[in-house]
Amino acid sequence: MKGVFARLIDWFDDRTGFRNLRHHALDEPLPAGTGWWFTLGSVLLFTLAVQVLTGICLALFYAPTPDHAWDSVKYITDAVRGGSFLRGLHHWGASIIVVAALLHMVRVVFFGSYRKPREVNWIVGLVLLNVILAFGLTGYLLPWDQRAYWATVVAINISRLTPGGGEFVASLLRGGADIGALTLTRWYAIHVMVLPLLLGVLIAAHLYLMRRQGISGPVRPQPGPSRMFFPYQAARDLTMAVVVGVLLAVLAWKGAPALEPPADPTSSDYIPRPEWYFLGLFQLLKYFPGRWEVVGALFIPGLAMGALALLPWLDRGRSREARQRLGILVPFTAGLAIVVTLTTLGARDMPKAGGADWNIQEIGGAAMIGTSDRCTRCHRPDGLAAPIQPGHISKPADWVEMHVADPEVIAAGVREAPQGSGTAQAETKAMIAAVARLRSGPPPALDEGTRRVYTEFARHCVSCHMVDGAGGKDGPDLSHAGLKLTAATIEQRIIDPKSVKPDSDMPAFGDKITPEDIRAIANWLASRR
Amino acid sequence: MKTHDSDRRSTLARLVTAGMGVIGAALAGLVGAAATPRTPDTSRKWRKAATIFDLPPDAPFAAVLADRHADGWYETRKETVVYLEKAGDGYRALSATCSHLGCRVAWNPQTKHFHCPCHGGVYDRDGQVISGPPPAPLTRVKVRVNSQTSDIEVEL
Numbered sequence: 001m002k003g004v005f006a007r008l009i010d011w012f013d014d015r016t017g018f019r020n021l022r023h024h025a026l027d028e029p030l031p032a033g034t035g036w037w038f039t040l041g042s043v044l045l046f047t048l049a050v051q052v053l054t055g056i057c058l059a060l061f062y063a064p065t066p067d068h069a070w071d072s073v074k075y076i077t078d079a080v081r082g083g084s085f086l087r088g089l090h091h092w093g094a095s096i097i098v099v100a101a102l103l104h105m106v107r108v109v110f111f112g113s114y115r116k117p118r119e120v121n122w123i124v125g126l127v128l129l130n131v132i133l134a135f136g137l138t139g140y141l142l143p144w145d146q147r148a149y150w151a152t153v154v155a156i157n158i159s160r161l162t163p164g165g166g167e168f169v170a171s172l173l174r175g176g177a178d179i180g181a182l183t184l185t186r187w188y189a190i191h192v193m194v195l196p197l198l199l200g201v202l203i204a205a206h207l208y209l210m211r212r213q214g215i216s217g218p219v220r221p222q223p224g225p226s227r228m229f230f231p232y233q234a235a236r237d238l239t240m241a242v243v244v245g246v247l248l249a250v251l252a253w254k255g256a257p258a259l260e261p262p263a264d265p266t267s268s269d270y271i272p273r274p275e276w277y278f279l280g281l282f283q284l285l286k287y288f289p290g291r292w293e294v295v296g297a298l299f300i301p302g303l304a305m306g307a308l309a310l311l312p313w314l315d316r317g318r319s320r321e322a323r324q325r326l327g328i329l330v331p332f333t334a335g336l337a338i339v340v341t342l343t344t345l346g347a348r349d350m351p352k353a354g355g356a357d358w359n360i361q362e363i364g365g366a367a368m369i370g371t372s373d374r375c376t377r378c379h380r381p382d383g384l385a386a387p388i389q390p391g392h393i394s395k396p397a398d399w400v401e402m403h404v405a406d407p408e409v410i411a412a413g414v415r416e417a418p419q420g421s422g423t424a425q426a427e428t429k430a431m432i433a434a435v436a437r438l439r440s441g442p443p444p445a446l447d448e449g450t451r452r453v454y455t456e457f458a459r460h461c462v463s464c465h466m467v468d469g470a471g472g473k474d475g476p477d478l479s480h481a482g483l484k485l486t487a488a489t490i491e492q493r494i495i496d497p498k499s500v501k502p503d504s505d506m507p508a509f510g511d512k513i514t515p516e517d518i519r520a521i522a523n524w525l526a527s528r529r
Numbered sequence: 530m531k532t533h534d535s536d537r538r539s540t541l542a543r544l545v546t547a548g549m550g551v552i553g554a555a556l557a558g559l560v561g562a563a564a565t566p567r568t569p570d571t572s573r574k575w576r577k578a579a580t581i582f583d584l585p586p587d588a589p590f591a592a593v594l595a596d597r598h599a600d601g602w603y604e605t606r607k608e609t610v611v612y613l614e615k616a617g618d619g620y621r622a623l624s625a626t627c628s629h630l631g632c633r634v635a636w637n638p639q640t641k642h643f644h645c646p647c648h649g650g651v652y653d654r655d656g657q658v659i660s661g662p663p664p665a666p667l668t669r670v671k672v673r674v675n676s677q678t679s680d681i682e683v684e685l
Contacts, residue, residue, distance in 0.1 A: 046552075053560055056560070071602040071603075072602040081562050081567060082563055083563065086563055238545050238548045
């Protein structure tokens with residue numbers, strides 16, 4: 001008497017024929033000698049499955065809008081349970097997929113597996129490789145940090161080189177007049193809907209054709225009976241999946257590379273870098289300046305893809321032995337070596353980290369932001385707005401500028417910002433300058449005395465005097481004031497300029513700045529030589 | 530010989546199936562962990578609602594407390610209304626949220642009752658249900674007075 005469960009399974013099989021399906025899927029006879037080289041396709045299937053699952057988890061929290069994309073990725077990293085690990089898996093999984101796909105392709109070329117009758121499946125595989133690279137390109141934009149934004153600016157500018165319609169291609173990729181909200185939604189839709197659909201269909205076709213033609217097996221047919229895929233080859237596939245899974249988990253343990261500051265289209269000193277698997281292309285571009293750029297950007301990669309696609313028709317000898325196919329394998333290996341070399345050169349050519357130093361106005365402005373009631377009224381731990389965190393300002397630059405000028409107005413442009421006194425205007429300018437720098441990180445650490453000098457200088461002096469290239473031009477440049485003047489003279493000139501120089505246009509500051517601060521400013525200026 | 534081979538095969542088959550099960554379970558655990566929401570932070574703290582001088586002599590005072598409210602990566606402003614009134618030596622603070630379906634009740638100076646605009650719930654000055662569908666009185670909020678600043682603080 002069969003148990004209830006067994007009878008239920010029998011009933012289900014009777015109605016669906018699933019045992020037959022399982023038999024068809026798993027009991028595939030493989031040629032003798034099918035070994036570890038033939039597990040790379042399964043590794044790809046496994047890692048792609050991990051990408052799908054982690055991608056779905058990320059999509060539960062991600063918001064594809066310029067206002068919130070960065071915040072939502074930050075939230076995933078900091079607040080979602082296992083979120084940092086999840087992002088790490090998705091990030092490193094992409095890299096592992098590119099490596100596994102390339103190795104899989106190299107295996108197919110060296111084994112001559114693309115030859116008749118497997119030409120169509122070879123082409124499907126090449127298209128799959130491009131789909132995988134497109135996943136990498138579109139996914140790179142989604143965190144909407146500086147790296148994401150500027151790498152995409154470059155990618156879209158390259159697309160403008162497309163002969164006979166570059167602007168049209170670029171506008172298709174951009175979605176709008178500039179790279180912004182419409183680009184982000186477009187790339188998100190491509191990344192999570194278009195490409196996964198394509199991937200699914202192409203993988204189904206790839207597997208169908210693989211089963212239809214049987215796997216190519218070892219180059220030299222080996223004696224012995226064929227063995228079933230399950231459990232023999234499946235055991236190898238599983239072992240590889242475990243090895244790759246552990247490697248992936250180790251890489252992902254510390255998460256994905258840290259988010260950079262939010263995308264800032266107004267920043268001028270950011271040097272964009274692509275993800276490592278595009279570094280070869282990035283390096284290649286450097287050898288084709290000006291009007292030749294299109295050669296490096298599109299012709300050479302296009303020709304390489306075209307040559308790969310034609311391989312089954314170029315390689316028509318009788319044998320699959322590597323020694324008999326040197327005419328194919330030598331150029332292929334040379335091409336591979338060029339890609340590896342270009343990638344290495346591209347990786348070595350790293351830009352120097354960090355931009356220019358903070359100037360006095362910016363440092364002073366940052367100190368004012370931390371202390372001024374104008375900001376801390378709302379931006380404090382218990383306040384109506386979140387505390388201002390360096391490197392975490394995700395609002396657009398023009399909005400921030402108007403908000404600093406007129407904090408009461410949350411919707412910028414509703415009314416003219418109040419002008420206030422000259423000092424108030426100087427404060428506003430310093431704070432705006434500081435916020436622009438706070439986008440990329442905190443100000444340099446300074447002792448209290450220096451910070452106070454910088455703050456008072458930014459408040460009262462910078463509008464007219466320049467120091468180290470920042471400031472107004474109405475008064476003399478004070479970068480090297482100590483060469484001409486002593487501290488005592490400077491102090492007197494700040495308190496009452498006319499007492500030292502009767503024809504001076506400079507206003508007196510004796511009643512605007514405290515005597516201690518005037519002395520500190522004078523000492524600091526006198527020390528500048 | 531034949532049986533030895535088929536033993537080996539079925540052992541391997543079981544191992545492979547178990548291995549796939551373990552991988553599947555690990556991935557399912559990961560998805561489950563990410564998809565299960567964290568328990569929201571429900572900790573309360575004392576917050577200023579008004580000063581003792583704000584309160585009118587003869588009616589409950591509607592204190593509006595606005596604060597930042599984290600909604601995942603999004604931040605909203607949440608407004609909570611608390612009705613404050615002097616009661617005996619101390620103060621009484623009632624949540625303005627109707628116990629029926631969460632609408633905001635309003636003080637009616639004519640009837641001297643709280644009326645809910647949604648389904649006609651009526652509460653007396655003390656928050657007890659007089660008529661309508663509300664299943665429970667208005668929630669009492671803890672209240673204290675800071676004697677130094679004369680601030681009325683509520684625990685929300």
